[in-house]
Amino acid sequence: MRFIxxxxxxxxxxxxxxxxxxxxxxxTAATHPRYGGTLRVEVHAASVSLDPREWQAGSLESATNxxxxxxxxxxxxxxxxxxxxxxxxxxxxxxxxxxxRWRFLIRAGVKFSDxxxxxxxxxxxxxxxxxxxxxxxxxxxxxxxxQSSVPAPDLLxxxxxxxxxxxxxxxxxxxxxxxxxxxxxxxxxxxxxxEQNPGSxxxxxxxxxxxxxxxxxxxxxxxxxxxxxxxxLNGIDVMLGVPPxxxxxxxxxxxxxxxxxxxxxxxxxxxxxxxxxxxxxxxxYGLRFDDTQVxxxxxxxxxxxxxxxDRGTMANVLLQKQAEPAAALLPQWxxxxxxxxxxxxxxxxxxxxxxxxxxxxxxxxxxxxxxxxPAGDLAKLLGERVAVNARQAAILVQVIARPVPxxxxxxxxxxxxxxxxxxxxxxxxxxxxRAELDSLFxxxxxxxxxxxxATGADHEQLxxxxxxxxxxxxxxxxxxxxxxxxxxxxxxxxxxxxxxxWHLDGVWLELxxxxxxxxxxxxxxxxxxxxxxxxxxxxxxx
Amino acid sequence: xxAKQNLxxxxxxxxxxxxxxxxxxxxFLPSRVCAESLEDAAHELAMKVCVAAHKQPVKVAWRESxxxxxxxSDRRKRAFLDQISACGMEAAENSDAPILAxxxxxxxxKVLLIASSTDAVSPQIYVIEVPRASLxxxxxxxxxxxxxxxxLWQQEKPIQSALEWQDPTTxxxxxxxxxxxxxxxxxxxxxxxxxxxxxEFLPVGRRPRAGEVSLFYSHAKxxxxxxxxxxxxxxxxxxxxxxxxxxxxxxxxxxxxxSTCDESTRYLVTGKGDYTQTDRITLARAAGARxxxxxxxxxxxxxxxxxxxxxxxxxxKTAAAVVKNLSTGNYEVYRITAVCSN
Numbered sequence: 001m002r003f004i005x006x007x008x009x010x011x012x013x014x015x016x017x018x019x020x021x022x023x024x025x026x027x028t029a030a031t032h033p034r035y036g037g038t039l040r041v042e043v044h045a046a047s048v049s050l051d052p053r054e055w056q057a058g059s060l061e062s063a064t065n066x067x068x069x070x071x072x073x074x075x076x077x078x079x080x081x082x083x084x085x086x087x088x089x090x091x092x093x094x095x096x097x098x099x100x101r102w103r104f105l106i107r108a109g110v111k112f113s114d115x116x117x118x119x120x121x122x123x124x125x126x127x128x129x130x131x132x133x134x135x136x137x138x139x140x141x142x143x144x145x146x147q148s149s150v151p152a153p154d155l156l157x158x159x160x161x162x163x164x165x166x167x168x169x170x171x172x173x174x175x176x177x178x179x180x181x182x183x184x185x186x187x188x189x190x191x192x193x194x195e196q197n198p199g200s201x202x203x204x205x206x207x208x209x210x211x212x213x214x215x216x217x218x219x220x221x222x223x224x225x226x227x228x229x230x231x232x233l234n235g236i237d238v239m240l241g242v243p244p245x246x247x248x249x250x251x252x253x254x255x256x257x258x259x260x261x262x263x264x265x266x267x268x269x270x271x272x273x274x275x276x277x278x279x280x281x282x283x284x285y286g287l288r289f290d291d292t293q294v295x296x297x298x299x300x301x302x303x304x305x306x307x308x309x310d311r312g313t314m315a316n317v318l319l320q321k322q323a324e325p326a327a328a329l330l331p332q333w334x335x336x337x338x339x340x341x342x343x344x345x346x347x348x349x350x351x352x353x354x355x356x357x358x359x360x361x362x363x364x365x366x367x368x369x370x371x372x373x374p375a376g377d378l379a380k381l382l383g384e385r386v387a388v389n390a391r392q393a394a395i396l397v398q399v400i401a402r403p404v405p406x407x408x409x410x411x412x413x414x415x416x417x418x419x420x421x422x423x424x425x426x427x428x429x430x431x432x433x434r435a436e437l438d439s440l441f442x443x444x445x446x447x448x449x450x451x452x453x454a455t456g457a458d459h460e461q462l463x464x465x466x467x468x469x470x471x472x473x474x475x476x477x478x479x480x481x482x483x484x485x486x487x488x489x490x491x492x493x494x495x496x497x498x499x500x501x502w503h504l505d506g507v508w509l510e511l512x513x514x515x516x517x518x519x520x521x522x523x524x525x526x527x528x529x530x531x532x533x534x535x536x537x538x539x540x541x542x
Numbered sequence: 543x544x545a546k547q548n549l550x551x552x553x554x555x556x557x558x559x560x561x562x563x564x565x566x567x568x569x570f571l572p573s574r575v576c577a578e579s580l581e582d583a584a585h586e587l588a589m590k591v592c593v594a595a596h597k598q599p600v601k602v603a604w605r606e607s608x609x610x611x612x613x614x615s616d617r618r619k620r621a622f623l624d625q626i627s628a629c630g631m632e633a634a635e636n637s638d639a640p641i642l643a644x645x646x647x648x649x650x651x652k653v654l655l656i657a658s659s660t661d662a663v664s665p666q667i668y669v670i671e672v673p674r675a676s677l678x679x680x681x682x683x684x685x686x687x688x689x690x691x692x693x694l695w696q697q698e699k700p701i702q703s704a705l706e707w708q709d710p711t712t713x714x715x716x717x718x719x720x721x722x723x724x725x726x727x728x729x730x731x732x733x734x735x736x737x738x739x740x741x742e743f744l745p746v747g748r749r750p751r752a753g754e755v756s757l758f759y760s761h762a763k764x765x766x767x768x769x770x771x772x773x774x775x776x777x778x779x780x781x782x783x784x785x786x787x788x789x790x791x792x793x794x795x796x797x798x799x800x801s802t803c804d805e806s807t808r809y810l811v812t813g814k815g816d817y818t819q820t821d822r823i824t825l826a827r828a829a830g831a832r833x834x835x836x837x838x839x840x841x842x843x844x845x846x847x848x849x850x851x852x853x854x855x856x857x858x859k860t861a862a863a864v865v866k867n868l869s870t871g872n873y874e875v876y877r878i879t880a881v882c883s884n
Contacts, residue, residue, distance in 0.1 A: 033817070082871035083651050083674025084698065157651055229754075336647035336654040339607075340667060431650050459654055459669040492816040499650060506817070 052163035073165035073177035232508035263322035281480035293420030371419035588625030741783035
């Protein structure tokens with residue numbers, strides 16, 4: 001806290017006179033939020049896992065999983081948009097001089113949504129399976145201690161992001177949290193969203209809906225006992241598996257309040273005067289080479305391949321400027337040093353390098369096979385673009401895309417031929433550049449020379465690690481893509497983190513006056529007016 | 543005949559010896575990459591460059607990014623240049639010298655001061671990290687005529703409501719704050735607000751959301767009252783803080799002020815935006831008027847973030863406005879005073 005010196009008022013000529021203040025009419029600002037309503041959210045993912053232990057690092061699915069999990073669970077600390085770590089389930093923290101031993105005091109008086117009190121032991125049980133092998137966690141009274149075998153100056157960044165949620169796993173198997181919402185059932189006829197969107201009034205169990213054709217729901221009701229205060233919304237109705245174009249129509253027609261926007265629809269949404277918000281680039285598309293094809297193990301071919309890639313066209317044309325060309329593994333907003341890497345397209349040099357290679361390498365009957373690992377049209381388009389670029393440098397590339405599932409059609413198995421190149425997508429989820437780089441290297445088996453310090457968290461060391469790996473050209477970043485959402489006109493206080501967290505606990509809906517009066521939260525009496533959730537189906541696992 | 547003029551500033555021999563000792567010490571000490579302020583960071587970055595760059599002349603190129611705009615001030619540039627100069631490196635102006643690019647970059651939790659040299663085969667970089675939380679950026683906005691704002695208090699923890707109050711019997715001035723679940727009391731001593739005491743006004747661990755609680759002064763009862771979930775509660779500030787809620791619901795909330803200028807009633811109103819936007823407090827002639835759109839506008843003052851609450855003091859001459867500063871994330875209390883222009 002800082003004391004601000006108060007100054008005396010100016011001359012008497014500047015004084016104003018007082019008049020009567022109405023009894024019981026305190027002054028207020030016009031921006032006060034309102035309680036009530038159901039936020040209708042539509043996402044592309046057909047299924048969601050709320051169990052952080054199951055999430056695969058870097059997967060595109062983990063982005064939706066994290067957003068949904070953040071409604072139910074909380075972390076020990078959070079990072080605000082001003083770069084300050086804020087207490088969440090931990091109220092205080094300290095570390096030793098070597099940054100290896102960290103102690104977190106657990107907030108008192110917090111309960112999980114099943115009524116169990118939050119304890120240090122519960123935190124240990126939740127976090128232990130999520131920590132890397134170098135870190136051990138233990139309970140010590142009402143505190144937890146994380147002991148790292150290497151200095152971990154970035155532990156707060158690590159714990160404030162990614163999968164480091166605190167949850168409780170009761171015998172029923174349904175994870176419970178302390179967050180602002182509780183996974184429940186869609187109330188029949190309850191909530192503003194249910195009234196406006198007939199589709200959302202269907203009764204569902206709390207398990208993750210997995211219908212690939214869309215239509216699955218998750219319903220999160222407000223946690224009345226949340227230590228951080230009851231959220232403004234009565235509930236959040238999440239419709240899964242909604243095709244992008246339909247989602248955009250839904251928000252335009254007032255059938256949805258918050259939707260995910262694919263890059264190709266962002267421009268169109270803006271032209272339609274839809275409220276659009278975009279994050280920092282949080283997904284990287286790149287190429288990685290492995291030795292299953294001999295040609296891919298030749299560093300000269302990889303160099304020629306790299307020089308042939310036209311990342312600018314990919315970002316500006318294919319993704320309609322909703323992405324940036326990527327030269328580094330970590331994005332600029334996360335590492336701060338990505339600008340030091342450059343990507344050059346030099347087709348003549350690529351051709352020159354190619355000519356120096358054996359003529360039968362990646363050519364004719366033995367093309368270099370490029371497997372497109374992520375699902376979706378965007379990845380397929382990028383793969384095809386890569387093949388076109390490579391062909392211009394006389395490198396023949398055969399694209400093997402994942403089959404697109406069609407309703408009623410039998411799934412076709414992808415080609416079993418070994419692929420020397422993979423197009424991959426990586427979703428950044430950690431606010432610790434070191435943790436993110438570690439995950440990426442581990443996921444793709446990117447080995448580092450023993451001379452490189454692979455445990456350091458400072459940016460000079462991280463830069464050196466990235467440079468070494470990129471110089472080997474076993475992995476080639478292509479583009480980094482932002483995430484965009486479309487917002488309904490009545491969504492207020494949309495204050496997401498620029499790295500993609502939605503922060504729906506602070507959002508409220510500008511409801512019509514009558515509806516707002518019906519659903520406003522005015523102390524205990526209003527709680528009774530809120531939709532009462534039904535018990536979660538036994539055995540349902542989120 | 544020709545003459546040479548040494549344009550570089552003379553350096554005392556003692557300073558050179560000192561710098562050499564510092565460089566020697568840096569070589570054998572564990573590297574510290576985290577500075578406490580940007581001035582320190584500029585110094586430390588220069589020292590790092592000095593150690594590694596073998597004192598060859600460099601041409602320093604400052605590169606600003608949109609995110610770091612304002613961080614790379616002339617003072618910090620000067621601190622960097624002075625340090626490399628003191629270490630014996632020449633910051634050359636001619637284009638032949640290798641370029642040392644210096645930039646500041648902002649990540650979610652840190653500000654990085656980066657120097658990169660492209661002279662070597664493999665680019666060499668030097669980085670000093672500064673926690674963003676240790677930096678404080680202020681944005682001054684000149685007050686508009688007729689309404690004056692004065693910062694009384696700021697803190698990182700959320701403030702729901704604030705009220706200035708002068709005890710009619712003793713003449714002492716107080717500032718009351720509702721911050722999370724705490725009622726906090728300050729008195730004005732020697733020109734500063736001094737903390738007196740705090741009391742929990744909600745169950746331990748519960749936090750009210752913005753707009754749920756508010757302080758106000760009731761002229762009819764001549765006492766400070768609390769609004770909790772739209773219910774009016776009488777405050778007892780005598781010894782220990784306590785309150786009793788009567789069940790009376792508050793009416794629509796307006797803020798009335800009168801001006802000596804024309805003796806008409808004025809209202810403080812705010813903009814219609816939400817908590818994501820900066821706001822403006824306007825002195826309007828009608829309670830229902832909205833800032834910016836109202837033609838009866840009598841003066842306004844821009845605020846550095848959304849206005850969360852306004853409470854008029856017992857003298858009705860001033861109001862306390864709670865604002866979340868969107869530049870810093872801090873919660874701030876401003877005294878709003880209506881003044882007559884000439």
